Amino acid sequence: MRIVVLALNAVFDTGLATVLDAFRTAGELAGPHAPFELTxxxxxxxxxxxxxxxxxVVPVESCGVPDLVxxxxxxxKMPEPLAQALxxxxVRDAGLALRRWAEQGVRIAAPCIGAFVLAETGLLDGHEATCTWWLTPMFRERHPHVGLDARRMVVQSGQFVTAGAALGHLDLALWLIRQSSPELAALVARYLIVDARPSQSAYVISDHLLHHDPLVAGFDRWAREHLAKRFSLEAAxxxxxxxxxxxxxxxxDTLGKTPVEHVQDLRIERxxxxxxxxxxxxxxxxxxxxYKDGATLRSLLRKRLGKGVRELRNPSFAHTTAIKNGPEGPFR
Known part of the structure; x- marks a missing residue:
């Protein structure tokens, strides 16, 4: 698979390094028949x-038609300087290259604020996407025709894949490697000691978003005070x-979710x-x-966070288990 990593000035150091390191590790683990060629x-x-x-970097004009960008x-990280950069x-020249590749059927992946760069091209209009959670109000305002779900860590829609904040770069890289080889992706994750992060919800600082709308902030306070009771939208x-x-x-408009979904997030958080x-x-x-019983709560924790009660009560449990299993895991 021929992959082009398109780096713009002021590229996020950790994000770029994470993508390159993940694919390099995959290549090393795959041996002489490495499935990825990065430019x-x-x-x-x-x-x-x-x-x-x-x-x-090499010029984009020399890259031909890759399989993936x-x-x-x-x-x-903040709206005003980001708007200036966009x-x-x-960024406009990058958009021209991305549109040209998209017209040629190339898959395009954009993690974190890279999703803004991709969305500026209009290519994401009519598609689902995710992005950096704290910039979701800005994203919705700039791109109302994109179906944004910032709770999810990785979202595929057509030929486009987007991922969540910062180290969502790593989640995206592993997701892409998994499309070629689930076994190789699992091995890379073990070597890099990566925990599963199926959702950004556990990392979102709600107060950062709530201040955008007093009504939403009021609902958040009301919901927290009535968390143990059966939820009623009419009462709220x-x-x-x-x-x-x-x-x-x-x-x-503010949080990208329904009142019921926000209450569920608060219940999981509590x-x-x-x-x-x-x-x-x-x-x-x-x-x-x-919740009416423990079984319901256990099921929701596993579904939303990818972790069971034992792991959540003792966060070192999963790490200790991984050490005991060793990096080879299921490939021993």
Whole structure:
């Protein structure tokens, strides 16, 4: 598989290195018949990373038609400087290259803020995507025709794949390797000691997003106070002096989810906190966060976080198990 990694000036150092290291590790583990051939390219002759390091690139014009293009994040974490960077001629030139490749059927992957660069081309319109969780209000405002689900870590839609924040670069790389060989991806994950991160939800700092809308912030406070009770959208809207439709719309605009989904996230968040800070039974914790029984809570934790109660009560459990199993795991 021929892969072009398209690096722009101010490329996020960790993201770029993560992508390159993951595929290099895969190549080393695969042996003489490595399935990946990487080319580091740019739309400028000289590229420097966000930390000022030189990035050795070849011109995109020399890359032909690869099988896959990866667009690592550029290193801007806040909306204003990011907006300025997205308006640059370099990003526009990168967009021309991406559209040309897309028309030729090339798959394009963009993790973290790289999803903004890809979305600027219009290629993601009508598709599902994910991106850096704390910039979701900005993404929705700039790209209303993209179906954004920032809770997910990796989203494939047609020929495009996007991934979540920062180390979502690694989740994306492993996902791409998995398409070629699930066994190789599992081995790379073991060598790099990567835990499964099926969702960004566990990492989202809700307060960072809530301040964008007072109504949404009010709903969050109300939901936290009534977490142990059966949820009623009508009761919530009444308490906030608004309509159910308005509340649902404002939640979607700010957080990209329904009121019910936000309540479920809060319940999971509270349950994890109680599992790690108390010796209460799972049944008791389930009752405290509004679930009818422990079995329901166990199922949701596994589905949403990819972890069981034992792992959440003792975070070192999964790491200790991995050490005992060794890097070879199922390939022994």
């Amino acid at each position: 580091l390219a740019g739309v400028r002759a000289e590229v420097r990373s966000a930390q000022g390091l030189g990035v050795p 990866i667009v690592p994040a550029i290193g801007y 308006a640059s001629e370099e 809207a009444g308490a906030l002096a608004t309509s159910k439709r308005t509340l649902a719309r404002r939640m979607a 349950a994890v906190h109680l599992l790690r800070t108390s010796d209460s039974s799972v049944e008791r914790i389930a009752e405290q966060v509004g």
